[in-house]
Amino acid sequence: MVEDDASPKIQVCILMFQGHDVLDYAGPYEVFANILRNPDAEFPEQVFDITLIADDSVIQSSRNLCVNRHLSIEDAYTRIVDYDILIIPGGPVRTLNALCERNGPEVKFLRAYASLPPRPQRRERVILSVCTGALLLGCTQLLRGRRATTHHKALDVLRHVCYNEEATGEQATEVIKARYVDGGFLDNGTRIVTSGGISSGIDASLYVLSLVAGREMAAIAGQIMDFDRSSSLRNIEGND
Amino acid sequence: MVEDDASPKIQVCILMFQGHDVLDYAGPYEVFANILRNPDAEFPEQVFDITLIADDSVIQSSRNLCVNRHLSIEDAYTRIVDYDILIIPGGPVRTLNALCERNGPEVKFLRAYASLPPRPQRRERVILSVCTGALLLGCTQLLRGRRATTHHKALDVLRHVCYNEEATGEQATEVIKARYVDGGFLDNGTRIVTSGGISSGIDASLYVLSLVAGREMAAIAGQIMDFDRSSSLRNIEGND
Numbered sequence A, B: 001m002v003e004d005d006a007s008p009k010i011q012v013c014i015l016m017f018q019g020h021d022v023l024d025y026a027g028p029y030e031v032f033a034n035i036l037r038n039p040d041a042e043f044p045e046q047v048f049d050i051t052l053i054a055d056d057s058v059i060q061s062s063r064n065l066c067v068n069r070h071l072s073i074e075d076a077y078t079r080i081v082d083y084d085i086l087i088i089p090g091g092p093v094r095t096l097n098a099l100c101e102r103n104g105p106e107v108k109f110l111r112a113y114a115s116l117p118p119r120p121q122r123r124e125r126v127i128l129s130v131c132t133g134a135l136l137l138g139c140t141q142l143l144r145g146r147r148a149t150t151h152h153k154a155l156d157v158l159r160h161v162c163y164n165e166e167a168t169g170e171q172a173t174e175v176i177k178a179r180y181v182d183g184g185f186l187d188n189g190t191r192i193v194t195s196g197g198i199s200s201g202i203d204a205s206l207y208v209l210s211l212v213a214g215r216e217m218a219a220i221a222g223q224i225m226d227f228d229r230s231s232s233l234r235n236i237e238g239n240d
Helices: A022-033 A073-082 A093-102 A105-114 A131-139 A152-162 A200-213 A215-224 B022-033 B073-082 B093-102 B105-114 B131-139 B152-162 B200-213 B215-224
Strands: A010-015 A048-054 A058-060 A066-068 A085-088 A126-129 A180-185 A191-195 B010-015 B048-054 B058-060 B066-068 B085-088 B126-129 B180-185 B191-195
Touching (some): A010 A073, A022 A200, A048 A073, A085 A131, A105 A126, A105 A131, A126 A131, A131 A191, A180 A200, B010 B022, B022 B048, B022 B200, B093 B152, B105 B131, B126 B131, B131 B191
Parallel strands (some): A085 A126, A126 A191, B010 B085, B085 B126, B126 B191
Antiparallel strands (some): A180 A191, B058 B066, B180 B191
């Protein structure tokens, strides 16, 4: 892929695993993939470079749809500092619980990304969870002291995952029902956004798009996709 | 997959091709995949069996995401009478135009499906196009004498594809801007539904779901996906 040095592509990394939900990554993928430098051109130039990373080369959804990764998680470490946005899709609760308990490559990569040194001169990094992907953020303590959301049927599970006797007061997680929640920044300046069930990942992606590329761009993306952006919870944006 | 003879799975076939748009099939996939006989069970039993068919074993989207087919188009002919719903995703206009001009396996399969003998004793068949997938329906004359829609930027292209000097009056196609349009039935009782841009395929799928499994089921599916079904164009439903 040809890089334009003057304005390099914004790097999106999607952390995939066996048993994910299809729309959780496909919605965000479509949002970011449709942003072009040269709309209507014969050979479109994408503004975002999107990389699916996974431990296995073929990743099967919870409902038997198989996609191919672009890169192994191991190889993704060599580029980890370049990823501007890390997206964590969800899946059935038992799948996410198993990922947390296993403490495997997915959890380790998320931890490593969340622990990167600050880069004050460059674009802010964003971690975006979709649906029950928030459980992975919860079990790695990234939601401490923040507001967060997840699929409406998994709100109590997320509360349970985030609950810790040491994590009270300012360290507690406020789990709310919302389309998406901007949970503010980690100490290294990485923003944490969590979204509700499945399709709300599209709304959350449009929100993240507006942060990194402007509100106008997000409006254009919504138009391209014929997506009526949910306005019901815009007041949840920017609570930091 | 174990079939329950008393109530066999409803068969959904998605006709894939190189250069499709991801959300065009992923949205409908998620809608139908989430309908379960036994909600909340450890081992969910899907009501719909969804098969991605394609000429190539790996199918790359217009933006570099690769999925694996379940079945070749050639092998799908052995099951063609069993498919209850055939979904045609879209992609860039030039990709769909090339498919129409090539008159290859995709067009031939669509023609064969649309020409199946009636099955009055069983569930009605449905052909559902998403986004520019409507161009494939147009070039195979399936939209003659109907109302239809497509991505709002491709309305004129669809008009051009459907235009034919012989197809005037009752044979003309009325191309309108809509979230989705129920275009009525072919002579063999197969219903033709077209949808607008990308995410509206989710709305159209929920509509088709309501036809084959009831409105209550469609409402449940929307809830599972946290999807606010667009109500703006419900008056386009059921014009036959």
